[in-house]
Every structure is written in C-alpha cells, then in structure tokens.
Amino acid sequence: MLSFDHVYFYYKKEKPILEDISFTIQQGEFVSIVGPNGCGKSTIAKLIDGLLIPKKGNIQVVNHDTKKPNDLMKIRQKVGFVFQNPEDQFITTSVLDEVIFGLENIRVPREEMYDRALSALKIVDMNNYLDSMPHELSGGQKQRVAVAAIIAMKPEIIIFDEATSMLDPKGRTQILAIMHKLHNEGMTIIHITHHMDEVLQADRLLLIAKGKICFDGEPETFFNTVQVEDYQLQQPFAIRLHQLSGQTVALKADWKGAIRAQWSTN
Template sequence: MLTFDHVHFYYKKGQPVIENMSFTIETGEFVAIVGANGCGKSTIAKLMDGLLLPKEGQVTFKSLDTSRPEDLDKIHEQIGFVFQNPEDQFITTTVMDEVVFGLENIRVPREEIRSRLDHAIQAVQMEDYLESMPHQLSGGQKQRVAIAAIVAMRPQIIIFDEATSMLDPQGREQVISIMHALHSQGMTMVHITHHMEEVLSVDRILLIHQGRLEFDGDPLTFFETVPVADYQLEPPFAVRLNKLFHQSTPFTADWKEMIRLQWSIN
C-alpha cells in the first residue's frame, strides 16, 4: 500500500540521509521504525507523507506518487501525521475548533462535522475538554487532541513521528493505548520511536542505521537476533528479564507472564 522503491534523499549533495531504501507497508499493519538519533527516521516519515520528496526513487501510496504535485493533496488527506511536539499542529483557541478546523479544511459537509468531531474526541477520551484551550493542557492531553484532529479526517494511515518522546510515562501509555485501539479498528499505524518498550507489541519493526534499512521483521526475531545496544537503543525490560532467565522461558512482551512461566517450569 505504502511503498518506498529505491529511495535516496539528501539535504546536501554528497551527504546522503536515506540510501537506496525499499520496503512496503501493507494495509492494516502496525509498523515501528527505530534507530539512533540522526539515523533518518523523521526524514522517512516526511517522505511518506510527501512533506519531502525523494532525490531518486519513488514513494507511492496505492496509485498516488508523492513526486506528482496533483497527487499530494490526496496523499495528505489519506496519510495523517502526528508530530513530536503537538503544539506545532495547533492553530485555534479551543479543542473543538482544533478538530473542526481540519474537517473544514478538507471540505467535510457541515452536517457530517459534528459526528466526526464526537467520534474523534471519544476515541482519545477528551470529551470533557472541548472548550479548553489546547496550549493550557498537559503534554499527554495536547498529544491526544492532535491525534483527534487527525482521526476526525479519517486517514488510512497515521504516522506518529516520535509522538511520545516528550511525554511522561502516563502520557506515553495513554497515547500508545490509543494507537493500538485505532489499529484494532483497521487503521494502518507507523510509529517512529526510540522507546523500545513501545515496539514489543507491533506487527513489524524497521531498523534504520545511517540511512539504510538494517532489519525488517517481527519483534521476536528482532530482539532475538539484533544487538540493539550496538544501535544506541536500550533493550526493553521484558527482553533483559528474558536474558536473566537464560531464555529458559518463551519470550513475551508481558514480563509478568514470563515470570509466571519461569516459576511453573521450576
């Protein structure tokens, strides 16, 4: 559905940021893109949405090509983008207006706006904050409003570009829970993160290193075969716990379940 075909990108010629990258994200997948700071993750996100254009190769969404100006509006409507700092997306004075603005911008009929607004606000559990000023909310609440504004536009893919990196643990947990709820409803999710705890339950991990795709596979294979510390990433607690058990128990993202299995084996 979303395809990178031998994509190259640089900001300055001779200093490649993305080199010869090819992969396809299928409809309904939950994909995490991980890697050290500066490896090219956010550049990939912007290439996906047509905010940047490849210097060589193609980025396509279904039959739409980001290099064709006539396709870009359709791509932006079908691929939502949640930024690291939610305030970068805010342009109005209330939560309700923030969601409605995006709907008006894509010309949603007025009679349909209210139902979309209600659905999106309920999806992020912000019903009690419709009249609140976005800039006065907590970090997690701000990010949930930014997500609601995207959900209301009903994209087919949502890209989260380090969307949890500025949040406290509670805010991060709330946003991750919303991601999985949206995914369970059939939405394709792309989660760019350096928090390895957040990728244990995704469908697929893409590891980026110095602008190249180093790994493409499921989380179990990733944590069993990739020395994540070599890529300036910290193994999740569940992975470290599994190694303490000398892999005598099956690896699972649920560390409490791993302990229960270990006790049952002993």
C-alpha cells in the first residue's frame, strides 16, 4: 500500500535528513514512528503526502508515485494529514464549514457534502458544535474537528503528525481513542509521536535516528530489547512500573491489555 525504496532527502547535500530509508506499510496497519527531535519523523510524513519529494529513491502510495506530478492529486485524496497544531488547518468560521471546505476541494457533489460532514463529526463526537467557531473551541475539540475534516474526505491512510503533543491528558486520550476506532474499522494509521505511552497499542513501531531506521518491529519487542534512553526517549509508565517490580516479561501481556482497555472505555 505504501513503500519507501532507498529514499534519501536533504536540504543541503552535506547534511542529509534521511539516508537510504526503505520500508513498506500494508493496508490496515497501525504504525507508530518515534525518534529523537530532528531525526526525520515529520520529513517522512511530508514525503508520504507528496509535500516533499525525495532526492533519491522512490515512494509509492496506493500504486502512485510521489515524483509524478499527475499522481500527486490522487495521492492527496488517499492520504489524510492531521498536523500538530489544528489551527494551522482552520480557514472558515464554523465547524460545519470547516469540514465542508475539504469536501469542496476534492469536488464532492454538493448534495453529499452535508451528510458526509455530519457523519464525520459524529465519529469524533463534535456533531453538537456545527455552528461553533473553531478558534473558540478547546484544544482537544479543535483537534477533533481537524480529524473530522480528514475523515469526511474518506482517505485510505491518515497520518497523525504529533497530533496529541499540544493537548492535555483528556484531549490526548480522546484523539487516541479516535485513532484506534478508525483502525478497528480498517483505516491505515501512521502515528508520529514523542509520547511513548501512546505507541503501546500500535501493530508496529519504527524508530528513526540520524536519518536511518534503527528498529522496525512490535512495540513490546522494542521496549524489551532497545535502550530507549539512548535515543532521547523514555519507557512508558506501565513498563517502568513492571520493571520496578521485576516482572517486565511476565506481565507484558497484562500492560498491553490494560492500555487497550483504557482506549476502549474513553
């Protein structure tokens, strides 16, 4: 569904941001991308959406090539992008208009727009705020509106680029619950984050450091085999607690189940 084939990217050739990156993401996967600041995580996201073009190598998104100008519009219809600051995406004066604006951009028939917008806002529990001004909402509400605008366009992949980093714990939990709900319905989710507690429920984790992939596998394997502190990261609270009790491996399934229960009840 999505593949990076020996991708290089730089602004200055002598200072590469990504070097020889190769990976494939299959339809329906939930992949978290982590790494220290400046490692290239957000660059990968922008390369997927065609906002940046690789200097070397190729990127295929649902059988379209990001290097081909004629493919870029098709790629952006397949890929939704939720940014760190939801206000960067707002340009209208009401929640409903904000969601409809995206539908206008992809030329959805006008008779379909209202139903699609309302359905997306119901998914994120913002259907009671249709006439509200986006800039007057709380941080979590703003981000949910931004997510609804993407859902309404019916992409096949949604990238959440540090989408919870500006939210309080309640807002983070709400956005994570929406991610997992969409994933359970078959959506491919790419979640870029520095909050390590958020990656426990991913199918797969990619660690990026110094422009290269340093780990690609299941989160529990990552936390049991990688010294995360070496990458300016921190073990999730649940794992630190089990490590203190000396039961890290034995209770691995328990902490994963506990986190799953947390998302399903919010």
